[in-house]
Amino acid sequence: MRIYMKSETRYIFSKGDLLQKDFSIKFSTDDSNIYLPIKDTKEIYCFNEITMSTKLLNMLAKAGIIIHFFGYYENYIGTFYPKDYLFSGKLTIGQSQVYFNRRMDIAKAIVKGIAYNIHFVLYHYYRHGKEELKPFLDWVKNDTCMLIEKCSDIKKLLSVEGEIWARFYSTFKYILPEDFRMNKRVKRPPDNPINALISFSNSLLYTKTITQLYHTHLNQTISYLHEPSESRFSLSLDLSEVFKPIITFRTIFDCVNNRKLTVEKHFDKKLNYALLNEDGRKIFINEFENRLNQTFQHPVLKRKVTYKQAIRLDAYKLIKFILEDKEFIPFNVEKKI
Template identity: 60%
Template sequence: MANGTKYLMSMGELKRKDNSIVFHNEKGNSYLPVESIKEIYCMNEIALNTKFLDFCAKAGIILHFFNYYGYYSGTFYPKENLVSGKVTIKQVEAFLNNRNNIAKSFVQGIADNIYEVLYHYYRHDKKEVQPTIDWIRKKLPDYIEDENLGIKQILRIEGEIWQRFYENFKYILPEDFILNKRVKRPPDNPINALISFGNSILYSKTVSQIYNTHLNQTISYLHEPSEGRFSLSLDLSEVFKPVIVYRTIFDLVNTKQIQVSKHFDKKYNYCLLNEKGKMIFIQAIEQRFESVFQHTKLKRKITYKSAIKIDGYKLEKYVVEGIEFKPFSLKNMI
């Protein structure tokens, strides 16, 4: 993959050889150029040792691990060089004093980007999506702007936004990709499999981008901070799901690049992308991450991947300097 990302789809072993990375599998050795790799996605069983991890740490390479179902398992990344006690304290203060407003900003960002995705289909003769578009534009602001909302009420509003979005899939996708119910672990049909796989990749990509900021990944605002996960990455990635994950899914399915009969393994109670399907999806979502647009405020071209990191910078400026935080907007390109 371009721009420093490498996906390993087969079983094998990662090791250091001199100043190079070697991936060994049944086909032999593949040499990975250290100077051009920033992150490695291990999508199968990969053997490695601490000597290799130490080498990656010194080279600044992040490793993401996924399980059999395509779910994100965890990340190894080098020691945080940008760690900041000041920013962490400010993040905690923002959580204690202004969590609800930050959470509402994320929810509004999700809604705004869902609106833009649906409006695209409305303009292409999918008039059935109009009720959801109207609800987001006319009704939702009254709910979100209520100053008395608690975090549970904010989360319920977020849930309703996603549910209304899912209800429109039947107007956008062919019948064999209709979403009857969002099922995650494990996904039980092709569309759930695509969503789960895409969300896992987006989440891990967000982990990598936040690593390049001063933010503490465990202090979040929309999602509940808890042990054993980078919950701030869950916050930041939510806004980009309509932009990156769902637009990728809609394009692949509607152009028949992904088909139920060719790209899924279906068992009694779950449905997963097969290896060919994963490769098609990975190539498409990476192309979207690297797609370039003109950033309105910065007045220069950036990628969607960089936009995730910029959202991290915006949140950092909010908690440290009090500058208003507005997540990425597909409409305004900021």
Template identity: 60%
Template sequence: MGTTRYIMSMGELSRKDHSLCYRKNDKNIYIPIENTKEIYCLNEVSINSKLLDFISAHHIIIHFFNYYGNYSGTFYPREQFNSGRLLIKQVEKHTNQRIEIAQNIVNGIGENLYEILYHYYKHGKKEVKGTIDWIQSEFSNKILQTNDIYSIMSLEGELWQRFYNMFQYILIEEFIFQKRVKRPPDNPINALISFGNTLLYTKTISMIYQTHLDQRISFLHEPSERRFSLSLDISEVFKPVIVFKTIFELINNKKIKVDKHFEKKLNYCILNEEGKRLFIEAFEERLSSTFVHPKLKRKITYQTAIKLDCYKLIKCILEDQAFIPFSLKRGM
């Protein structure tokens, strides 16, 4: 898959011979170009066009974030995989079968949230049973009855809200959570969700880049000129599996703490540098953890599972197979 490099502090990134050089506090840190596939700039990093030309030639993606941890954008090298035929078919599929694919994505989110909550139910958190039952019965029936994108997204919103309402039974007391607030996040749990979701979104951008899919043509989310909306589609079903399992384990194992790992200002809350480092380590560990894929009969990582969902979508577009996104229960 290649290596992901994270730059946490302010500095300058440039080309030095056949390597990348990151300069901070008058010291040079060399990053080998071999095997580097993506770079996350999680602070203010200076770059120049010479660097961009160099990394473009090596098909490296750079994701940029501002000081507050908000995603600024991605430097996306010239497409290495182009397919006019797939592009035409992807547009046709959006026009003709958008509802069905969007339904399957939201149903996939529901299935994976069910598995996460059922884990806690089995371990004594009986308060989550009402939400588990709702997902299994009412939600499963409602998603099949939707016939427009607004209804599908409305039901998705209700699904996530019911999941958030269960946090009071899942998380330790100091991580009090009233409601989901995104811009800016206003408390530690919102800061973790925003940071985790953004990491997953950008990771998915990198996975889609390795396929012939067009990032701009999505099915659940509205195609947008301002963002890669297909990455939002593909990443949705992986949020319970990757982002929220990472968050719950960090909090409940007391690895991340309110008083040590966050910066709290008047109307926002963000992870500090040590907090980001801890989260990224756990996030990457989760992405690289393996499970046995029932069809391939071998172990794969969750990061590979994201790419396999891209290939499933390609099969849906070209061969008219139903797009059934990743299921934690089925392992595929």
């Protein structure tokens, strides 16, 4: 399978050329051609060497199609990002003013959102007999809000966030099989199967957030929890954080505990099992997309929405905070809002 199609996303795994053919995208390899209609495509993921023409890029830019590039080790390389078509000078000025005057309000809300959603995800396992999780769940529920509120600057807040994630990772020994245990979080490059899954899934979630924010008026370079950066869309890093427990780790736990992925079958043995092989990558992407497109009843909108749409709704909440001073509360998986 050279291209995997899910919803409006196209995943390309083979070497080839991306070309424009009339009003379609043509993916050409040595032995076949695949045509992708422009109107049904919103984003493309490239996991192999791809050649593209400026003619194609011009067409993709006009259609607002985003392309994400990954390297051989499943590391995120970068994104072809069409020029902002919803650019708002007023909102950019507002984002900047909030950064200087009320940055901590947003940053604290994000860290609280991380803690709430981690608690919800792990409480499922506690209810199903994993009583060893109780000390962590009690700490998250009773202590983290106080620790967050006491923070007077970003550096201290990031330290609390780091402690939340570190304690969360320490619970994996209670809910994952032994061959997926984590000694410590290692990112660049991952050093074992669980670190590989986390890094890959976080990169997918980050790029999904980039795509959702592209369709808002927000400036992706102005962020609040993460430092604004010239080399990345740091606001997407901010807004993706609260969805990691729901999307990244729920997908990982499901794939591992239900043996949809196994170390022997789905990781590259030559690389110390620290990289998904092609079969493993396709399985994980399918499960990730299923999770992202899972629907729930939104209590305010009174209709079904997906978790992918919830990311954009969080962006709209941030806009309301900036322009209308309405409290910013990131997505809470328990309340579904």
